[in-house]
Amino acid sequence: MERITATYYIETPFEVAKAAAVLAGEQSSGTFVAVPNETEELKQRFAARVESIEHLETVTEPAIPGANSKDGKYHRAIVKVSWSIENFGFNLPVMISTLQGNLYEITQFTGLKLMDIDLPESYGNHYSGAKFGIEGCRKLTNVYDRPLIGTIIKPSIGMSPEQTAEIVKTLAEAGIDFVKDDELMGSAANSSFENRLNAVMKVVNDCADKTGKKIMYAFNITGEVDEMQDRYEKIVNAGGTCAMISINSVGLSATKKICDNGALAIHAHRNGWGMMTRHPLLGIDFKAYQKIWRLAGVDQLHVNGIQNKFWETDDSVVNSIESLKTPFYQHKNILPVVSSGQWGGQAFETYRRTQTTDLLYMAGGGIMAHPMGAASGVTALQQAWKATVDGLTLEEARSQYVEFDKAAEKFGK
Amino acid sequence: MERITATYYIETPFEVAKAAAVLAGEQSSGTFVAVPNETEELKQRFAARVESIEHLETVTEPAIPGANSKDGKYHRAIVKVSWSIENFGFNLPVMISTLQGNLYEITQFTGLKLMDIDLPESYGNHYSGAKFGIEGCRKLTNVYDRPLIGTIIKPSIGMSPEQTAEIVKTLAEAGIDFVKDDELMGSAANSSFENRLNAVMKVVNDCADKTGKKIMYAFNITGEVDEMQDRYEKIVNAGGTCAMISINSVGLSATKKICDNGALAIHAHRNGWGMMTRHPLLGIDFKAYQKIWRLAGVDQLHVNGIQNKFWETDDSVVNSIESLKTPFYQHKNILPVVSSGQWGGQAFETYRRTQTTDLLYMAGGGIMAHPMGAASGVTALQQAWKATVDGLTLEEARSQYVEFDKAAEKFGK
Numbered sequence: 027m028e029r030i031t032a033t034y035y036i037e038t039p040f041e042v043a044k045a046a047a048v049l050a051g052e053q054s055s056g057t058f059v060a061v062p063n064e065t066e067e068l069k070q071r072f073a074a075r076v077e078s079i080e081h082l083e084t085v086t087e088p089a090i091p092g093a094n095s096k097d098g099k100y101h102r103a104i105v106k107v108s109w110s111i112e113n114f115g116f117n118l119p120v121m122i123s124t125l126q127g128n129l130y131e132i133t134q135f136t137g138l139k140l141m142d143i144d145l146p147e148s149y150g151n152h153y154s155g156a157k158f159g160i161e162g163c164r165k166l167t168n169v170y171d172r173p174l175i176g177t178i179i180k181p182s183i184g185m186s187p188e189q190t191a192e193i194v195k196t197l198a199e200a201g202i203d204f205v206k207d208d209e210l211m212g213s214a215a216n217s218s219f220e221n222r223l224n225a226v227m228k229v230v231n232d233c234a235d236k237t238g239k240k241i242m243y244a245f246n247i248t249g250e251v252d253e254m255q256d257r258y259e260k261i262v263n264a265g266g267t268c269a270m271i272s273i274n275s276v277g278l279s280a281t282k283k284i285c286d287n288g289a290l291a292i293h294a295h296r297n298g299w300g301m302m303t304r305h306p307l308l309g310i311d312f313k314a315y316q317k318i319w320r321l322a323g324v325d326q327l328h329v330n331g332i333q334n335k336f337w338e339t340d341d342s343v344v345n346s347i348e349s350l351k352t353p354f355y356q357h358k359n360i361l362p363v364v365s366s367g368q369w370g371g372q373a374f375e376t377y378r379r380t381q382t383t384d385l386l387y388m389a390g391g392g393i394m395a396h397p398m399g400a401a402s403g404v405t406a407l408q409q410a411w412k413a414t415v416d417g418l419t420l421e422e423a424r425s426q427y428v429e430f431d432k433a434a435e436k437f438g439k
Numbered sequence: 440m441e442r443i444t445a446t447y448y449i450e451t452p453f454e455v456a457k458a459a460a461v462l463a464g465e466q467s468s469g470t471f472v473a474v475p476n477e478t479e480e481l482k483q484r485f486a487a488r489v490e491s492i493e494h495l496e497t498v499t500e501p502a503i504p505g506a507n508s509k510d511g512k513y514h515r516a517i518v519k520v521s522w523s524i525e526n527f528g529f530n531l532p533v534m535i536s537t538l539q540g541n542l543y544e545i546t547q548f549t550g551l552k553l554m555d556i557d558l559p560e561s562y563g564n565h566y567s568g569a570k571f572g573i574e575g576c577r578k579l580t581n582v583y584d585r586p587l588i589g590t591i592i593k594p595s596i597g598m599s600p601e602q603t604a605e606i607v608k609t610l611a612e613a614g615i616d617f618v619k620d621d622e623l624m625g626s627a628a629n630s631s632f633e634n635r636l637n638a639v640m641k642v643v644n645d646c647a648d649k650t651g652k653k654i655m656y657a658f659n660i661t662g663e664v665d666e667m668q669d670r671y672e673k674i675v676n677a678g679g680t681c682a683m684i685s686i687n688s689v690g691l692s693a694t695k696k697i698c699d700n701g702a703l704a705i706h707a708h709r710n711g712w713g714m715m716t717r718h719p720l721l722g723i724d725f726k727a728y729q730k731i732w733r734l735a736g737v738d739q740l741h742v743n744g745i746q747n748k749f750w751e752t753d754d755s756v757v758n759s760i761e762s763l764k765t766p767f768y769q770h771k772n773i774l775p776v777v778s779s780g781q782w783g784g785q786a787f788e789t790y791r792r793t794q795t796t797d798l799l800y801m802a803g804g805g806i807m808a809h810p811m812g813a814a815s816g817v818t819a820l821q822q823a824w825k826a827t828v829d830g831l832t833l834e835e836a837r838s839q840y841v842e843f844d845k846a847a848e849k850f851g852k
Contacts (some may be wrong), residue, residue, distance in 0.1 A: 122685075
């Protein structure tokens with residue numbers, strides 16, 4: 027029978043093997059005393075199994091509150107645990123309750139992070155994954171051999187639909203590939219979803235009629251299920267190609283339902299992610315996280331950016347991009363969304379470390395606040411990526427491209 | 440205009456007021472440079488506002504990774520920030536993206552926990568809250584003046600529908616009020632949802648015909664949206680009264696959609712909660728969390744239990760129960776689900792500290808592994824609660840009640 031294997035980074039004041047056994051017990055039989063119906067046969071079939079333990083360092087301070095150590099020592103280890111897929115079949119939320127769930131409550135751990143999930147072959151057939159993915163998003167925007175260049179409407183909140191459409195027009199004329207609502211913008215008092223959709227799509231469609239290029243606008247449909255479904259259909263009817271969902275705020279089941287429609291590329295915004303991963307010994311690593319959302323069927327997923335304005339290290343960002351580059355069954359690969367404090371200068375390090383242009387490269391202020399205007403902001407980003415793929419250094423790119431040089435002057439340190 | 444105010448417990452190596460301003464800026468205009476369309480008028484209307492700062496202790500080690508301190512000091516504070524409801528209206532997922540979202544990414548914080556949310560009056564009218572709540576669950580089970588006594592089918596996973604039904608029969612005959620699937624049990628290879636529903640409801644309905652008391656069985660419908668909806672309807676058609684959802688695994692939007700049906704009491708299992716709250720300076724406190732789920736409309740919500748087997752302190756459990764006791768608009772109050780390592784002995788301390796019997800008091804092994812059998816396990820719990828409300832001590836209850844005495848002998852320390 028196929029099994030699902032989870033890899034945990036754990037810390038415990040107890041013997042690691044004993045703590046691992048508690049984990050496996052809690053997540054299969056799940057009670058603190060033996061009960062009459064738990065036969066040996068049932069255990070064999072349904073019990074979680076500790077597959078391996080790799081001991082790491084021992085420390086003297088617990089990472090998070092839990093049981094006290096009698097000898098003042100806390101042992102770290104990588105532990106692999108497996109479950110038969112007979113336990114829950116094809117049910118992602120129950121899988122999450124099994125692989126995460128009450129695990130984070132166990133007092134025997136003073137640290138627990140889900141690092142990776144190995145999923146069986148049958149999952150690749152049951153779930154179809156991204157409907158568009160990288161290839162579909164490239165086709166929709168007609169961009170090949172370089173990253174899709176995108177921006178976020180700023181200020182995040184407050185502009186009228188007409189002002190938003192005006193900016194989209196400027197950006198579209200400047201040759202941008204992708205524009206998105208901010209995650210804070212759903213339907214605001216002065217910019218209802220419908221009005222914004224209509225104003226923006228008029229510009230997008232007009233521009234497409236003129237130039238043959240339809241920019242991808244990710245309308246933020248984050249909301250209740252029926253509301254999201256309704257807005258999704260409105261986007262389809264208006265000729266749009268993309269919807270954005272704040273996946274952690276909406277949750278897995280509703281996001282999957284929207285993805286299942288299959289008519290729009292789904293831009294998955296991971297805001298709230300910091301809560302789940304920022305502590306090194308609590309929560310979930312992106313490597314595991316992205317698999318869940320690829321099964322759900324999103325087409326684009328945020329990974330932060332090199333030299334970002336947030337807490338995340340470049341190594342962590344690179345690892346996230348590598349996770350998304352890894353093939354996943356026969357599914358379409360999905361587009362890493364690079365953003366946060368980007369202005370083009372980071373293109374060089376991003377390309378050096380990931381060797382890919384299969385990215386949606388987003389700049390907010392980096393485009394909108396370009397000293398020569400938003401159109402030059404777009405040009406500067408295209409220049410940065412052309413330069414880096416051509417093997418130029420940042421300084422060489424500055425001397426060759428005036429818009430990029432002006433961006434570097436304003437945004438570079 | 441009405442505002443929503445969030446209270447954060449934060450830690451920062453910077454001046455607290457400056458870090459708070461970054462928080463407010465990120466969650467309204469949201470970019471790292473001034474952009475052309477951000478007028479003073481827009482800022483006044485849509486900008487987040489720092490309402491108050493209460494300085495707490497300064498420490499020398501950061502709680503979680505973030506910006507380094509130049510003087511080796513990290514300042515803790517309680518910070519209140521408010522937003523106009525014009526920013527997102529009645530949209531809980533966008534509210535979460537605003538109040539949490541990218542906040543956890545901000546490098547200026549080396550700790551950030553959402554402690555509470557103050558919601559405006561209009562939210563109480565827009566959202567109807569629990570359809571059943573405490574009063575509805577009491578009516579459905581015909582239990583007044585004491586906690587509802589409940590148990591979880593154990594082993595969590597592996598029993599056939601017939602075995603499950605057999606146990607439910609024993610428990611129902613013993614006078615139990617509530618039984619639930621484990622959160623690990625959705626639809627397993629040897630116990631499909633439909634077969635389990637049919638087998639269990641036959642017993643529940645038969646027993647109700649005989650005794651006039653229909654026990655509440657919480658079938659775990661956790662899954663995709665359509666699957667949950669389908670199973671929900673099957674429960675209704677079979678005469679059931681309750682459905683269980685692992686709310687963190689399913690997510691907010693799908694859970695709300697199921698709650699909106701209004702025909703079944705919704706048992707909200709919070710597995711995965713530890714990840715969000717276990718670190719003292721990361722995530723969200725139960726006080727804020729329960730408000731979101733009360734708006735979504737759940738009827739019963741887990742709070743762990745006094746002297747539980749998990750990491751959580753008794754103080755934290757008591758605070759959670761107090762949060763749920765707090766009135767919330769004109770909405771029905773919801774039932775705190777007390778569980779984890781409970782056997783009846785904790786009834787005394789639970790009542791002493793919370794002074795309420797408006798609880799769903801759950802024991803798994805504490806009932807199923809009672810030395811005189813499951814029926815005596817139920818009796819022992821009823822005895823424990825009667826004794827504590829009557830003012831008896833645990834020892835006095837032991838000498839008065841034989842089943843409780845046997846429970847104490849086996850499970851008490």
